[in-house]
Amino acid sequence: MDPSVQNTDPSGPVLQAHDLRKRYPKARGWLEALKGVSLELFRGEILTLLGPNGAGKTTLVKILAGLVEPDGGRVEVPREGKRTWMGAVLEGNRNLYWRLTALENLIYFGTLRGLIPKEARRRGLELLETVGLAEKAHQTVGTLSRGQQQRAALAAALVHDPPILFLDEPTLGVDLEAQEAIRSWLLRLREHKAILLTTHQMDFAEAVANRVAILLEGEIVLEGRTREVLEGSPGAPYRVELQAPLEEGDPRLAQLRAVEAEVEGKVIRVVGEETLWQVLRLLDPLPIERVERESLSLAGLFWRVLRERSVQCSRLPT
Numbered sequence: 001m002d003p004s005v006q007n008t009d010p011s012g013p014v015l016q017a018h019d020l021r022k023r024y025p026k027a028r029g030w031l032e033a034l035k036g037v038s039l040e041l042f043r044g045e046i047l048t049l050l051g052p053n054g055a056g057k058t059t060l061v062k063i064l065a066g067l068v069e070p071d072g073g074r075v076e077v078p079r080e081g082k083r084t085w086m087g088a089v090l091e092g093n094r095n096l097y098w099r100l101t102a103l104e105n106l107i108y109f110g111t112l113r114g115l116i117p118k119e120a121r122r123r124g125l126e127l128l129e130t131v132g133l134a135e136k137a138h139q140t141v142g143t144l145s146r147g148q149q150q151r152a153a154l155a156a157a158l159v160h161d162p163p164i165l166f167l168d169e170p171t172l173g174v175d176l177e178a179q180e181a182i183r184s185w186l187l188r189l190r191e192h193k194a195i196l197l198t199t200h201q202m203d204f205a206e207a208v209a210n211r212v213a214i215l216l217e218g219e220i221v222l223e224g225r226t227r228e229v230l231e232g233s234p235g236a237p238y239r240v241e242l243q244a245p246l247e248e249g250d251p252r253l254a255q256l257r258a259v260e261a262e263v264e265g266k267v268i269r270v271v272g273e274e275t276l277w278q279v280l281r282l283l284d285p286l287p288i289e290r291v292e293r294e295s296l297s298l299a300g301l302f303w304r305v306l307r308e309r310s311v312q313c314s315r316l317p318t
Helices: 057-064 102-112 117-130 146-158 176-189 202-208 226-231 251-258 273-283 298-314
Strands: 015-025 030-041 045-050 072-076 086-089 164-168 194-198 211-216 219-225 238-242 262-264 267-270 288-293
Touching: 015 057, 030 045, 030 057, 030 072, 030 219, 045 057, 045 202, 057 164, 057 194, 086 146, 102 117, 102 146, 117 146, 146 164, 146 176, 176 194, 176 202, 202 298, 211 226, 211 298, 219 226, 219 298, 226 298, 238 273, 251 262, 251 273, 267 273, 273 288
Parallel strands: 045 194, 045 211, 086 164, 164 194
Antiparallel strands: 015 030, 015 072, 211 219, 238 267, 238 288, 262 267
16 A cells, blocks of 8 residues: 555645455455445544444554555555654554563664654653653563553654554553553643544543544444534433422322433433423423433443444344
8 A cells, every 4th residue: 555645735634544445364255344444534633443343443543554455445644654654552562572671662663763863762761751651761661561561652653753643452451540641641642643543441532532433344333523423412311400309209200201211309311302392291381490412421322333233233134
């Protein structure tokens, strides 16, 4: 794959993938890992790619990074060239050489990507300080904790200051303290870089992502800005707040539960616009403080999409 850029508009995407397809041979037939995936990545954002194991996330990241050739489609990337336009932390713990120190790794990867050794050393020391590993600079990577290894791998991916960063499960297997350190750093990085992140940790994704995309069975089934996707989801509940809670024994309580409304004090939650109107008619003429739509959590949205996909597949003819 020969990376090239056709859109040089600074406000436009820094990376574009068009109709990417990839399949692998299996015992009988082929496994379709990607089925026509298209996406765009912009500077100043984190696009989080969600999906179950086997959805095609790692295959997609490796194609975008130029490590795997697609069977179809194309990727457009910056003009800087293969060595300097991106940095990557792939899934697993072999992103660094374990017998080298943290600093030696950063110097090696920096010079590999075009820096002179003196500049690579300066950048390496600066980044290790930033990720809280200054005291571990001369310690071999194999003796570091999992969280420290991930932070060192992030530093190595950034040593040449690439405009695009690919992170495949960067918090996998790390403790909460390391997760928080990585989260804080990513929020700072996204101000001036384009970051594609894959993760199974929904709370982490929701905390850092400007945009989300859900990949199922090699296809992107949902994509958009995080807040808009959550607020606009059909599964997001409506919240009706009364001036005072309904009294115990009020017949409307049974009627509300009959339409699957959730009653909690003076707050009533319902799903679906039709059900909302039923509830408002039941409550009339009680005074209502406000009616608003709540956001789903990213985890709730993800599992709803999975359930809907499962139902659709179960209805297909066999």
